[in-house]
Amino acid sequence: MPTKRGTRPAIPRKVQSLLWLKAGGRCEFRGCNKILYEDQVTQDPINESNIAHIISWTENGPRGDKVLSPKLATDISNLMLTCPEHNTLIDSGDNLEKYSVSVLQEMKREHEEAIRKLTDLKTELPKRIIELRGMIHGQRPAITFKEEADALFPFFPKSERIVIDVCDYEDIETAKMIIDSQVKRHIINSDGSELYAAFIMALIPLGCYLGYSIGNKIPVQTFQHFHDTEDWIWRDGGGLITASYANSIKPSDNVNLLINISGVIDRKLLSADYPEYSINADVPGFSFLQSWQQVLDFRSIYRNVLDRIRQEHGESVTIHLYPATPNPINFEIGKGIMKNIDPTIILYDKTKNETNYKEAMHLHDRIRGNN
Ligand SMILES: [Zn+2]
Known part of the structure; x- marks a missing residue:
């Protein structure tokens, strides 16, 4: 038909x-x-x-x-x-x-x-890259500009990078001085219109110190290396972070703060037994941290814990901080400190061969001496 x-x-x-x-x-x-x-x-x-x-x-x-x-x-x-x-x-x-x-x-x-x-690009300034490079178990870390650009997509990196290389300095105090001078020269005194992206490849105390040196007024997004996909691209989701507080009856001169994210701090290895606060991943481990949102969650929980310690124990308390944490969290541990009000924070670390945690550095010394 x-x-x-x-x-x-x-x-x-x-x-x-x-x-x-x-x-x-x-x-x-x-x-x-x-x-x-x-x-x-x-x-x-x-x-x-x-x-x-x-x-x-x-x-x-x-x-x-x-x-x-x-x-x-x-x-x-x-x-x-x-x-x-x-x-x-x-x-x-x-x-x-x-x-x-x-x-x-x-x-x-x-x-x-x-x-x-x-095509849903936001009009945002290109980001300036900060790299912190320190020796990690005898290895010099490496990253390519392409890996950094991939991690930032859909935003653009500026082609010139701020590279803070402390690989040749074993002494932590010298490394701190180099970090401070580079931060002062390239970051703190910028005109405030720059956005930063940080790629941290160093041991825990140095990552914490970079955050501390930059301070909490300058916006920085950090990135971490994912071993399974061999890239630095943040993912979605990931587990939850919560805090637990000491049930102290009276104020103490010292408290312990344990941060259990990429692992769990063994209490037997602490240097002293003080009232204990902790910030905990629901399932601690090397693959816990998946998303930038989890870093933001950590940032606000950490700030709450520091405020609560100060309220419960006064400004002259000393916080003994034990981190089992990945690089972006290390950075936040330093960056989240409010230099004018927070008490002294001593950072502990344990290298592979040591049995107990040892004081790695005074991350922050209380500024206000009168109480
Ligand atoms: Zn076709």
Whole structure:
């Protein structure tokens, strides 16, 4: 029986333009993504786009429907931007079951969501990179500019980096002086319009000290290396961080603060038994920290704990801080300190060969002497 094909209704320019924008000028067929506005070889401007109908414009066409075909003939929700090959493929009679209405709708939705996400750039200044490089168990750390740029995407890094290299200084006091002088020269005295991204590759005390030296007024986002994927790209999710407080009856001159994130501090190895506060990952371990959001969570919990210790024990208390923490948290431990009000904080560390925790440094000395 001959069918009356009629003429395909013209798709309004406005609808065509919007479809081009939503598709990012690329074929929406899953896995194709071909650019449709320039020749692949010569890069000359061309237009090889086809506008394919999910439900045909005519009821006898591919996936056509008596009611929906006339209704959706020029409706953007029913149109896909494709390359010529995929236009032919989805409309060929053999494939109509494979490329059903729902399959094609899913392809269109996936593609347009991905384009939207990828083009959702915020106008933000390029970030200035800070690197802290210290010896880690006899190894010099390394990172490439590409790894840093990948971690920052969709934001851009500035090409010149601030590299603070303390690999050649075993003495921690010398390393602290170098950190301070570099921070003073490149960061603290900047005009305030710069945004920073920090890649910390050093032992715990030095990461803490870099945060302390930069201070809590300058915004810095830190990054960490993920061993499984060999990159520095933050992920989503990750476990929860909570605090637990000492049940002290009376104020003490000393308290212990244990931070159990990448592991659990063994209480038997502490240098003294003082009232104990702790900040805890729900499942401590090297893979606990997954997202930047967890770092932000830590930042506010840590601040609450420091305030509470000061309220319960007074400003002249000494906090003995034991960290089992990854680099971004180390940085926050130093950065979160309020230099004008916080009590003295002594940082402990344990290298592989030592049995007990030892004082690594005075991370902060109380400024106000009168009480
Ligand atoms: Zn295609």
